Amino acid sequence: MKEILKNIAGVIGLGVILTSCSYDNYEEPKLTLEGTLVYQGEPIGVSYNDVYMELWEQGWQRLGSISVAVDQDGTFSSQLFAGEYKLIIPGNQGPFRKIANPESGNDTIPINLSGSQLMEIEVLPYYMIRSLNISGGSDKVEAAFSLEKIITDVNAKDIQEVFLYVSKTSFVDGRTSIANTRIGGSDLTDLSNISLSVNVPARVPTQDYAFARIGVRIQGVEDMIFSDIVKVDL
Amino acid sequence: MKKWKFIALCSLIAFVGCDNEQFLDREPTDILQEEQVWENEDLVFSVLADLYNRLPDYQGVENWWEYANFDEAFASNAGDYWRHQNQEYNYDNWGMWDYGLIRDINLFIEKSEAATELSAEARERFLAEGKFLRAMVYFEHVKRMGGVPLILESLEYDYSNDPTYLQHPRAKEHEVYDYVITEMENIKGDLPVGGTRSRATAGAALALKTRAALYAGSIANYGQTTPEVSLPGGEVGIPASMATQYYTTALAAAEELIGMGTYSLYNNDPVASENYTNIFLNKNANPEVILAKDFLVQGRTHGFTIDNIPRSIREENTSSGKMNPSLNLVQSYELLDNSFAQFATKDADGNPIYYDNPMDIFSGRDPRLQGTVIVPGASFRGKQVDIWAGYKLADGSVITSGELGGQAVLPGGSAPQQVVGFDGPINQMEWTAQNGFYLRKYVDTAIGSGQRGTGSAVWLVRFRYAEVLLNAAEAAFELGDMAKAAEYMNLVRRRAGFPTDLSAGEITFERIIHERRVELSFENHILWDYKRWRIAHKVWNGVSTDLTNDPGDALAVSTRVFGLRPYKYYEPGSPNHGKWLFEEFVPAPVFNAHRFRMGNYYSYIGDNVRNNNPLIVRNPNQ
Numbered sequence: 001m002k003e004i005l006k007n008i009a010g011v012i013g014l015g016v017i018l019t020s021c022s023y024d025n026y027e028e029p030k031l032t033l034e035g036t037l038v039y040q041g042e043p044i045g046v047s048y049n050d051v052y053m054e055l056w057e058q059g060w061q062r063l064g065s066i067s068v069a070v071d072q073d074g075t076f077s078s079q080l081f082a083g084e085y086k087l088i089i090p091g092n093q094g095p096f097r098k099i100a101n102p103e104s105g106n107d108t109i110p111i112n113l114s115g116s117q118l119m120e121i122e123v124l125p126y127y128m129i130r131s132l133n134i135s136g137g138s139d140k141v142e143a144a145f146s147l148e149k150i151i152t153d154v155n156a157k158d159i160q161e162v163f164l165y166v167s168k169t170s171f172v173d174g175r176t177s178i179a180n181t182r183i184g185g186s187d188l189t190d191l192s193n194i195s196l197s198v199n200v201p202a203r204v205p206t207q208d209y210a211f212a213r214i215g216v217r218i219q220g221v222e223d224m225i226f227s228d229i230v231k232v233d234l
Numbered sequence: 235m236k237k238w239k240f241i242a243l244c245s246l247i248a249f250v251g252c253d254n255e256q257f258l259d260r261e262p263t264d265i266l267q268e269e270q271v272w273e274n275e276d277l278v279f280s281v282l283a284d285l286y287n288r289l290p291d292y293q294g295v296e297n298w299w300e301y302a303n304f305d306e307a308f309a310s311n312a313g314d315y316w317r318h319q320n321q322e323y324n325y326d327n328w329g330m331w332d333y334g335l336i337r338d339i340n341l342f343i344e345k346s347e348a349a350t351e352l353s354a355e356a357r358e359r360f361l362a363e364g365k366f367l368r369a370m371v372y373f374e375h376v377k378r379m380g381g382v383p384l385i386l387e388s389l390e391y392d393y394s395n396d397p398t399y400l401q402h403p404r405a406k407e408h409e410v411y412d413y414v415i416t417e418m419e420n421i422k423g424d425l426p427v428g429g430t431r432s433r434a435t436a437g438a439a440l441a442l443k444t445r446a447a448l449y450a451g452s453i454a455n456y457g458q459t460t461p462e463v464s465l466p467g468g469e470v471g472i473p474a475s476m477a478t479q480y481y482t483t484a485l486a487a488a489e490e491l492i493g494m495g496t497y498s499l500y501n502n503d504p505v506a507s508e509n510y511t512n513i514f515l516n517k518n519a520n521p522e523v524i525l526a527k528d529f530l531v532q533g534r535t536h537g538f539t540i541d542n543i544p545r546s547i548r549e550e551n552t553s554s555g556k557m558n559p560s561l562n563l564v565q566s567y568e569l570l571d572n573s574f575a576q577f578a579t580k581d582a583d584g585n586p587i588y589y590d591n592p593m594d595i596f597s598g599r600d601p602r603l604q605g606t607v608i609v610p611g612a613s614f615r616g617k618q619v620d621i622w623a624g625y626k627l628a629d630g631s632v633i634t635s636g637e638l639g640g641q642a643v644l645p646g647g648s649a650p651q652q653v654v655g656f657d658g659p660i661n662q663m664e665w666t667a668q669n670g671f672y673l674r675k676y677v678d679t680a681i682g683s684g685q686r687g688t689g690s691a692v693w694l695v696r697f698r699y700a701e702v703l704l705n706a707a708e709a710a711f712e713l714g715d716m717a718k719a720a721e722y723m724n725l726v727r728r729r730a731g732f733p734t735d736l737s738a739g740e741i742t743f744e745r746i747i748h749e750r751r752v753e754l755s756f757e758n759h760i761l762w763d764y765k766r767w768r769i770a771h772k773v774w775n776g777v778s779t780d781l782t783n784d785p786g787d788a789l790a791v792s793t794r795v796f797g798l799r800p801y802k803y804y805e806p807g808s809p810n811h812g813k814w815l816f817e818e819f820v821p822a823p824v825f826n827a828h829r830f831r832m833g834n835y836y837s838y839i840g841d842n843v844r845n846n847n848p849l850i851v852r853n854p855n856q
Contacts, residue, residue: 049321062845092462092832092855174777175321175827220462222832222855 033111034077035119039150043074044096044125045226047173051094056086072229085111095218095225096123097155126151126218127159129227134212136232141166141212142197145227149191159185163215164196168203172213172229200234209233273351278360285342285367288335290374292328293758294694295538295676298557304760304774304828305792308558308821310668315823318795322776322829325856328761329837330378333385339368340388362424366434369414373446376410377762380470380836380853384413403849406468408476411450415483418443428496432528437496441524441697444487444705449766451480455712456768463835465854470836481709488706497521497699499729506731510605514676515692524697535689539678544608544619545638545666546656549684558669559607560795561818566785567603567752572734574786577798579816588813592800595816601731602752608672610800615679620655621667626801626815636660644804659799661822669797669821675756700726700753708746716741726753747788765835776829781818793827796820
């Protein structure tokens with residue numbers, strides 16, 4: 001009898017341990033805020049982990065921001081609680097200029113989050129990569145594209161250099177590339193017709209495809225603007 | 235009746251028992267009170283010693299690992315491999331916000347001013363030293379964070395529930411530099427001339443002044459190349475128009491120190507490389523050191539030698555050889571004819587070059603190389619280090635072993651023999667010369683300094699005469715006085731062992747970068763120099779490139795640390811049998827490039843700081 005009671009007590013104790021956590025823990029955030037950085041509906045490509053935004057929620061004793069990273073294709077997403085947020089893109093982030101938000105009148109974007117939300121944030125890039133064509137074959141990648149200068153007023157900036165990056169994975173920029181080639185901005189004669197090609201060294205282990213994209217560095221702007229990522233056969 | 239007697243007795247005790255008011259008010263016997271401290275010179279001195287001890291050093295003999303953050307050294311220690319694997323530096327790296335220390339120094343200064351019991355002479359000196367320390371700490375802040383609030387008195391809270399009067403905005407960056415420069419000008423007369431190298435002197439004040447003015451001048455000058463690294467309020471960034479004035483101040487302060495005649499270049503040893511090493515090891519007859527953090531005062535030592543002594547010579551079985559100077563640094567030491575060359579490992583046709591002796595490849599170079607680095611075949615503490623990676627056969631294959639001094643049977647042989655050095659290099663073998671080199675600078679030659687029980691008493695040099703000369707050379711160069719720049723730089727180079735001087739026409743900005751890189755390597759300069767020249771984001775740009783073939787190119791991308799592997803050639807019968815050949819390589823733990831972002835120029839100011847004081851503005855590009 002005593003043994004049985006001990007066993008029952010043990011099972012109840014175990015049950016308490018296993019279930020109690022659901023009582024004293026907060027529920028995880030369930031609302032998703034996601035979106036894309038766009039110019040006239042076209043996403044702005046950037047490098048991973050380089051461009052980020054800040055979400056601020058007022059009403060707390062201390063202020064601290066929630067950092068929202070922008071992915072390579074200009075998308076972002078964040079799991080949040082319902083509430084009133086303010087989204088800002090910190091100064092000098094991204095290869096673009098900010099556009100004043102019509103609601104706040106400045107670069108703060110107010111977000112009233114009551115359910116999951118999909119948004120597009122319009123920005124003004126210095127340049128856009130147009131009519132991109134990247135192809136590959138026999139250990140070589142070739143790219144042809146044009147650049148459209150979007151900002152032409154006093155804030156216009158020149159191009160410092162243009163890169164073609166080739167990576168083994170779909171993370172493509174200077175950090176991960178196995179081959180790259182560049183043209184300096186002063187050597188670009190015709191922005192509407194730029195071509196780059198690069199030989200890709202042998203891959204270990206063997207891999208008969210790669211990922212490539214174009215990156216443009218603008219003078220005095222740290223973050224580069226990137227094209228879409230294209231998977232090419234080698 | 236009995237009751238009354240009892241009551242009377244109680245009242246008597248109650249009224250007369252505590253007659254003596256000092257009964258509860260006793261002098262403590264285990265701590266010293268403030269008034270007691272401030273009436274005794276020795277006690278004030280120990281308060282001051284604590285403040286000296288708290289001066290921060292980003293890199294030093296007590297935190298060797300920070301030297302491995304850039305391209306000077308490879309960290310041959312598994313716990314520090316991550317330094318070569320990060321894709322970028324965090325924004326809060328090398329940051330600092332130590333107003334606790336500033337408050338303590340302010341209190342020290344205020345107490346010194348009010349201390350009437352001390353002799354006037356002692357009081358003046360304490361006061362000047364307090365001001366020197368405060369300027370040092372503000373200089374540490376401004377080079378890391380940009381302009382910070384200049385708090386020059388201790389702040390007290392009045393418990394009014396409104397602390398806003400304690401909130402101060404950041405000063406402009408140049409205001410902090412101006413404060414350091416002016417303060418040094420004001421106090422240098424109150425400090426002794428020479429006599430000590432672990433306390434502030436007039437020489438130390440001038441050395442700080444010239445360094446601060448040089449930093450401010452180059453931020454003004456080269457800040458123009460990175461306009462985005464600035465804030466509209468001037469908390470970060472100095473107007474370009476102020477550059478000339480700062481360079482002039484830097485040159486004048488350096489020349490004043492040179493003119494004092496108290497200091498000179500260390501030149502006691504006949505062998506140039508030994509002479510260079512001994513600048514840091516010789517504490518007795520050393521006219522070069524201006525200010526140092528001294529050890530073995532009251533038995534205090536550090537473990538730098540335990541951590542960095544060559545593995546085959548170590549005195550303790552815990553650690554060794556953790557810092558391997560990079561090939562990037564090693565190849566940037568010039569040839570004795572003032573020209574640059576990478577190490578000759580292959581001839582024009584791509585065939586390996588064979589050397590009779592492992593040291594031959596390093597011969598004919600700047601003697602500072604072997605004063606800073608223990609190269610394969612060199613000796614330390616009278617014993618030769620054993621650095622070689624294995625036997626290379628005629629077909630290019632390598633016979634080596636996975637353990638230090640490991641053995642294997644060579645082709646055609648019968649008995650196993652040693653096929654790799656007792657110091658490595660072996661892939662992923664920590665605490666050895668994993669990239670082919672050991673550090674020599676600051677590694678103690680005294681027997682016992684590599685043991686835990688004793689430790690090393692080598693001091694950490696914070697200011698030395700050669701730096702002052704290089705400051706003068708740089709300031710003169712920026713002011714267009716090439717002859718003077720050459721004169722000061724040649725003083726340093728002649729001492730280093732160069733037979734031919736540089737002419738005025740040969741002094742370029744890259745020469746200055748290069749000279750500081752080799753003369754002041756592992757002395758906590760590289761980060762601050764590259765920051766003020768605004769070249770950190772170019773040299774450490776995050777791109778995995780090969781090591782430059784032109785070591786004279788001071789602006790070449792250098793994001794990964796490289797090594798040099800010596801092999802013995804094995805082909806019995808061949809004239810090259812038994813000779814040495816070398817191969818450049820990237821140590822296996824190095825798989826990401828250093829990337830210094832624009833936001834790294836000025837470190838992140840913590841959220842807690844900005845929450846407590848909303849007047850603090852953020853640093854740019856973060």
